[in-house]
Amino acid sequence: MTAWRRKHSARTPTTLAATMGVCASLLTGCGVLPGDARADEGDEGTVTVMTWAPQNTQATNMPGMPGMAEAYARWVDATGGINGRKLRVLTCNDENTAEGVGRCADRARAEDAVAVVGSYSQHGSTFMTALESAGIPYIGGYGLTDEEFTSPFSYPVNGGQATLIAGNGHQLADRCERVSLVRLDTVAGDQLPRLLNAGLAVGGRGPATDIRAPEDASDYTPQARQALAGVTPKDDGNPDSACVTAVLGGRTDTFFDSFRRLSEDGGPVRIASVVGSVQQSLVDATGGPDSQWEGAYATGWYPVATDPRWGTMRDVIREHAFGDNRIDPADPGVQTTWIAYTVLRAALEHADGPVTARSVQRALEDMPPVETEGLTPELSWGYDDLLAVRDHPRLVNSMVTFQQVKDGRLVPVSEGFADMRETLEAAPVG
Structure with missing residues (x-):
């Protein structure tokens, strides 16, 4: 156990009850549990995931996040896959609207995505409800919404x-x-x-x-x-x-x-x-x-962009992004997507049997802590790892870094x- 890791075995009764209540509401009356559909029915050697973010809108845009996801998938496929499986990344423009992210969530369900990974949306109540009903875990959201830190289907990598x-x-x-x-x-x-x-x-x-x-x-x-x-x-x-x-x-x-x-x-x-x-x-x-x-x-949330701990990410961008100018290694959205896919890889390596949304979620709950080369604390979402911060019961990483612009550099x-x-x-x- 490293100096990062703190175990917190107690959660408030309200938090625990709320979490269990959400789970119960999802499962009541279901002959088949959400997430049991095979993600790789059509291709035994492929795992499908989705990354969404707003693009080409009049407000905040995060095109580097789907760009990083696509580069990550090319890197995975070029290096033999994950446990021999290729990674298929669907990307979606959430349009900075509830309707837009709802369409993205519907597509993730329709195409049997086993997770939504490294994504950005301001409309947590819309997308998290849709993912919960489909049993799809949400790994490494940007951390904008309350739902990312309350839903039992959310696995945040930063403190939002x-x-x-x-x-x-x-x-x-x-x-x-x-x-x-x-x-x-x-x-x-x-x-x-x-x-x-x-x-x-x-x-x-x-x-x-x-x-x-x-x-x-x-x-x-x-x-x-x-x-x-x-x-x-x-x-x-x-x-x-x-x-x-x-x-x-x-x-x-x-x-x-x-x-x-x-x-x-x-x-x-x-x-x-x-x-x-x-x-x-x-x-x-x-x-x-x-x-x-x-x-x-x-x-x-993370070390400055020039820190050598970002070296592997930079190598992947250089070798597999093919000049995609959406991807800025200093963009915290890009960085969050990289860390989220690091977590996904660990979950896929730990998952037993067929890869489904449920098997990925089970892996996230019981796999060993994920190392991120020092970019974050070790990440783990077991019961004892949740920090039980009021209003943020899914929080596992409450660390920040202090930076300043000097001579034009952060x-x-x-x-x-x-x-x-x-x-x-x-x-x-x-």
């Missing part, structure tokens, strides 16, 4: 938005007396202020000013003005201790463009975000060391990972 935002509060508490949070005016966005404030409270800081923003705006001047007002000193305090953090996905840089124009004459204000809303490609595209991101703080601020479990446990109920 909750750990990022709590970690961002930790990171800023050491540096900022006043903080404004700019976040999406969505149900998922409504959870962020309490999580950021829980992190700030660890450092003795008061709550952030909460500013809601639309997801598809082309200008955020009103929100930028509110953010600046929220950190303006009301006395002779040090203006350097003013920080604005924005978590708007693909619109984060649009917000900071608006913010920069307002704040140029307003004294120094440090900007911040979480990896995913800011990443290396964005810093490069906006001027590198001359970018407005220079000096910005960022909280991530670099680590400190060695190793910081554990957000206690902060998540202390956060008010959402």
Whole structure:
């Protein structure tokens, strides 16, 4: 057992009852258990899975995730398969809509996918209900929705938005007396202020000013003005201790463009975000060391993209992506998909007998912890591995990394990972 692994044998009665209730509702009255259909009926040597993500929409797009999934499948097939089986990856555009991800889930069921792997969607209540009814496990979602951390069919590989935002509060508490949070005016966005404030409270800081923003705006001047007002000193305090953090996905840089124009004459204000809303490609595209991101703080799930632990993933992209420009090795979506497929491979190697959705789920429950070359803690979803964080009973990885843009590069601020479990446990109920 490594230093990463913590065993937590107790879960709250409410959590356990909820989990068992979901399972019972799925199985009651069924002559055949969900997921028993053979995934490889037509081809004994092929295993089918699906990866979905939004592409070509007016909001957040994550095309690198299906791109990484396809490259992974080519690598698997070029190296002899998994236990001799080829990997067939279906990809689907969830369109950032409940209807879109519902169609993706329907296709996964119709084509006998044994798992949905390394995917992104904001519509957890839609896709998780569909996967539960089909008995299909969801491995390594991006971590946007509550359902990814509550459903017994979900196997998250990171701590989702909750750990990022709590970690961002930790990171800023050491540096900022006043903080404004700019976040999406969505149900998922409504959870962020309490999580950021829980992190700030660890450092003795008061709550952030909460500013809601639309997801598809082309200008955020009103929100930028509110953010600046929220950190303006009301006395002779040090203006350097003013920080604005924005978590708007693909619109984060649009917000900071608006913010920069307002704040140029307003004294120094440090900007911040979480990896995913800011990443290396964005810093490069906006001027590198001359970018407005220079000096910005960022909280991530994984080591920085230049860390040698990403070496195998980079090799696979170089040799099997065939110049697919959707795939950016520094994209946390791409990184999450890589880790999710690492977990899938371990499950397929451990599964007994015919490969079905049920046999994959059984493997996920009882296989040895999955090593990810140090990119995460060892990952395991047995009863004793669940951290039992309130509202996140499926959470097994509460680690984050603290980063900063220096000389145009995202670099680590400190060695190793910081554990957000206690902060998540202390956060008010959402």
